[in-house]
Amino acid sequence: MTITIGLPSKGRMKEDSSAILARAGFPVTAVGNDRSYRGRVEGRDDIEIAFLSASEISREIANGTVDFGVTGEDLVREGLAEADARVEFCARLGFGHADVVVAVPEIWLDVDTMADLGDVAADFRARHGRRLTIATKYWRLTQQFFSGNHGIQLYRIVESLGATEGAPASGSADIIVDITSTGSTLVANHLKILNDGVILRSEACLVRARKPEHTGNATVAEIVEAVRAAL
Numbered sequence: 001m002t003i004t005i006g007l008p009s010k011g012r013m014k015e016d017s018s019a020i021l022a023r024a025g026f027p028v029t030a031v032g033n034d035r036s037y038r039g040r041v042e043g044r045d046d047i048e049i050a051f052l053s054a055s056e057i058s059r060e061i062a063n064g065t066v067d068f069g070v071t072g073e074d075l076v077r078e079g080l081a082e083a084d085a086r087v088e089f090c091a092r093l094g095f096g097h098a099d100v101v102v103a104v105p106e107i108w109l110d111v112d113t114m115a116d117l118g119d120v121a122a123d124f125r126a127r128h129g130r131r132l133t134i135a136t137k138y139w140r141l142t143q144q145f146f147s148g149n150h151g152i153q154l155y156r157i158v159e160s161l162g163a164t165e166g167a168p169a170s171g172s173a174d175i176i177v178d179i180t181s182t183g184s185t186l187v188a189n190h191l192k193i194l195n196d197g198v199i200l201r202s203e204a205c206l207v208r209a210r211k212p213e214h215t216g217n218a219t220v221a222e223i224v225e226a227v228r229a230a231l
C-alpha cells in the first residue's frame with residue numbers, strides 16, 4: 001500500500017512543511033518539474049507526495065484521498081465535523097501559528113467578555129431591529145463557540161472571504177471571527193479580542209486520516225515517529 005502525504009504547494013506553510021519532512025528523513029522532490037503537483041521521497045516507493053493548498057489538504061484528508069497532510073488545525077476543524085473522530089492530530093509542528101478569535105470594535109467599552117457579548121446579542125434586535133451580525137469564513141467554529149460553548153443563539157453570520165477585519169467599519173457586520181498572528185490587522189482596524197474570545201490556538205500539524213488499513217502499517221507508524229523525533 002502506498003502512503004500519500006499532502007503537502008502545501010504554495011503559501012506560508014510550504015517551505016516549513018518540506019523542511020520538517022526532510023529533517024524527519026523524507027527528502028521530498030517534485031516529479032517532473034517544479035510546477036508538478038506530485039512528488040516523491042528519495043528511495044521510498046511506498047510514499048507519494050501530493051502538493052495541494054493548505055485548505056485543499058484538509059478536504060482531502062476528510063475524504064481520505066490522502067493518508068497524511070500538513071495543514072493548519074483551524075482548516076481541519078473548520079472543514080470537518082467531529083474532526084477528532086475522523087482524523088488524528090499526530091504532531092504539532094511549531095510553525096503557522098494563528099489564533100481564531102472573536103473581535104469587536106474597540107469603542108464597545110462595555111464589552112470585554114463573551115458573556116457581555118451575549119447580553120448585547122440578546123437585546124440587539126430590540127435596539128437595532130436586526131440580529132447581531134458576525135463576519136467570518138469560519139462558520140463551523142463560530143457556531144460551535146457561540147451556540148455550543150456560550151449559549152448565544154441570536155446572531156447571524158455573514159460570509160466573508162477576505163478583508164474580514166474591515167467589515168465592522170464598512171457596516172457589513174458588527175463583529176468578526178478571524179485569525180490573527182501578530183495582531184496588527186486587528187489594531188489597524190480598531191478591533192479588540194474579547195478576554196475569553198480565543199476560539200482556537202492553531203498551528204501547522206501533521207494530520208492523519210483515520211483509515212482501518214493504517215492499523216499495523218509499518219510506513220504509517222514510521223512517518224509519525226520520524227516526524228515527532230524531528231521536532
Ligand SMILES: Nc1ncnc2c1ncn2[C@@H]1O[C@H](COP(=O)(O)OP(=O)(O)OP(=O)(O)O)[C@@H](O)[C@H]1O
Binds near residue numbers: 012072075
Ligand atoms: N497571518 C496569517 N494569515 C493567514 N493564515 C495564517 C497566518 N498565520 C498562519 N496562518 C495559517 O495558514 C493557513 C492558511 O495558509 P494559506 O493561506 O497558505 O492556505 P490556503 O487557505 O490554502 O491558501 P489560499 O487561501 O491561497 O487558497 C491556516 O491554517 C492559517 O491558520
Ligand SMILES: O=P(O)(O)OC[C@H]1O[C@H](OP(=O)(O)OP(=O)(O)O)[C@H](O)[C@@H]1O
Binds near residue numbers: 162
Ligand atoms: O494578526 P496579523 O499578523 O495582522 O495577521 C492576520 C491577518 O493575516 C491574514 O491575512 P493575509 O492577508 O495574510 O492573508 P489571507 O489572504 O490568507 O487572508 C488574516 O486573514 C488576517 O487578516
